[in-house]
Amino acid sequence: MIVRIMGEGQVTLAESRLADLNELDEELLAEMENGDGPGFRATLQALLAKVRELGEPLPDDSLEPSDLILPSPDATLKEVQDLLSDEGLIPGTA
Template sequence: MIVRIMGEGQVELADSHVAELNTLDDLLLTEMERGDGPGFRGTLHALLHRVRELGTPLPDDSLEPSELILPSPDADLEEVRAMLGDDGLIPG
């Protein structure tokens, strides 16, 4: 799967990592619902860190269709809320 982190670029990520990332996504959604700004910020950074760590960066001149788009690390609660689907940021 191709994942884009807004403002950073794209990484290729094995589908086998989606379950682990969904755990962080669920926590992020819970923190957003509670209005837990510090928790939200920490979990967003942890989610993006895992995507970077598990994924393989695509070359900067590559532009593949992204199957998943994640917010930038400095996105606020409202920006992320606008990106959410029924399943959070990561479907599944």
């Protein structure tokens, strides 16, 4: 699958690796619900770092349709809330 991190670019990520992101996605949702700004920021950074670690970057000139769009590292709590689905940021994890 193709994952876009807003403001950074795209990576390819095996769908089987989505399970590796479950815990961080659930933690991020809980922090958002509790209004934990510092926790939210740290977990968002950790989630994006994990995507970068598990994914393979696409060339900058590649414009593939994204299967999943994640917020930029400096996204606000409100911006992330706007991206949420019923399943959180990562499908099948909430």
